[in-house]
Amino acid sequence: MDNCLFCKIIAGDIPSKKIYEDDDLLAFHDISPQAPVHFLVIPKKHFANVMETKPEDSALLGKLLHKAQELLAEQGCAEKGGRFVINCKSDGMQTVEHVHLHVLGGRTLGWPPG
Numbered sequence: 001m002d003n004c005l006f007c008k009i010i011a012g013d014i015p016s017k018k019i020y021e022d023d024d025l026l027a028f029h030d031i032s033p034q035a036p037v038h039f040l041v042i043p044k045k046h047f048a049n050v051m052e053t054k055p056e057d058s059a060l061l062g063k064l065l066h067k068a069q070e071l072l073a074e075q076g077c078a079e080k081g082g083r084f085v086i087n088c089k090s091d092g093m094q095t096v097e098h099v100h101l102h103v104l105g106g107r108t109l110g111w112p113p114g
C-alpha cells in the first residue's frame, strides 16, 4: 500500500528491529517502547484497521495472535504474561493505519487505560 509506514517496513524500505518474519507476518520492536518488552506483530496483508478485517481473515488473525504469544514467551515473559493491544481508529488512538498488535511485557501494566 502506497504511503503506509508499516508496508514500507515490510518491503524493507524503512529499517526495523525485526524479531520474526514469515510469508504472512512480521514482528519488530516498537520504536518507542512503553515497557521493557514492547513489540508489534503485523500481517503483511494491508488492513487500515482491525474493523476492516473480514471473517475470511480469521485464520491469518489467529496465526498472528498465536505467534505473538509465542514471541512474548521467547522474550522472557512466559511466567508473568503481559498485554496484547490493538488500537483502532481515533477513539482507540490508532496512529499507524496498518493493523498491528502491540505486545507488552516485563513490568506490571496499569489498568484501566487513561
Ligand code: AMP
Pocket (backbone or CB within 6 Å): 005, 014, 016, 028, 029, 030, 031, 032, 033, 086, 087, 093, 094, 095, 096, 097
Ligand atoms: P498505534 O498508536 O496503536 O497506531 O501504534 C503505532 C506504534 O507504532 C507506536 O507505538 C509507535 O511507537 C510505533 N512506531 C511508529 N513508527 C515506527 C517504526 N518506524 N518502527 C517501529 N515502531 C514504530
Ligand code: ZN
Pocket (backbone or CB within 6 Å): 001, 004, 005, 006, 007, 008, 046, 047, 097, 098
Ligand atoms: Zn500497510
